Amino acid sequence: MKGKYQLMLKIANLVMTTLLTLSFTKVAYAEPTTSLTVVVNGIRNPTGEICMRVYNSEKGFPSSDKNGIKSGCTKITGNSIKQVFSGLKPGNYAVAVVDDQNGDHKLNKDFFGIPQEGFGISKNPPVSISTGAPKFNNASFKVDKNTSINIFLKYSLDP
Numbered sequence: 001m002k003g004k005y006q007l008m009l010k011i012a013n014l015v016m017t018t019l020l021t022l023s024f025t026k027v028a029y030a031e032p033t034t035s036l037t038v039v040v041n042g043i044r045n046p047t048g049e050i051c052m053r054v055y056n057s058e059k060g061f062p063s064s065d066k067n068g069i070k071s072g073c074t075k076i077t078g079n080s081i082k083q084v085f086s087g088l089k090p091g092n093y094a095v096a097v098v099d100d101q102n103g104d105h106k107l108n109k110d111f112f113g114i115p116q117e118g119f120g121i122s123k124n125p126p127v128s129i130s131t132g133a134p135k136f137n138n139a140s141f142k143v144d145k146n147t148s149i150n151i152f153l154k155y156s157l158d159p
Helices: 002-024
Strands: 034-041 049-055 070-075 080-088 091-100 119-121 141-143 146-152
Touching (some): 034 091, 049 080, 070 080, 091 146, 119 146, 141 146
Antiparallel strands (some): 034 080, 091 119
C-alpha cells in the first residue's frame, strides 16, 4: 500500500509541476506585417532626391513631416525610382512624394502655397487651386501582404 501511495504522490507532483509550468508560459504571437513598394514615375530632374512619407491617418497628410509613420529619400538616378517600406501593419495608408531639389526634405511652395518642386500623391488625385491638397481618404489604399503602388510626379497644379 505504501508503494502505491508514493507512486500516486509522484504522479500528482508531476501533474502539478506540468500545470504550473504551462500557466507561466507566455505564448508569443507575431503580429503580421506587410511591405509597401512605392514606384515613382515621371521624374524630370537628373539631380536631387525623391523623398516619400507614408501616413496611416489624415493627421498631417500630405504635408506634415512629423505625422508620417515611415519616410525616406532616394537619390535620383533616372526618371523612375522604387522604394520599399517594410514592417507595416495591414491597414489603410497614403503616400506623399517630393522631388526635393534643394535638400531640405520638404515641398517648397511660393507665397500663394503653390508647389515649387515636383510632387505626387498616392492614387494620383487631381491637385488644383480649386481642389486644394487631397484628403487622406481620397489618396489612401489598403496594404495587406506585399502591396505595390505607382505615383506619377506633377510639376504644376492641375487645371
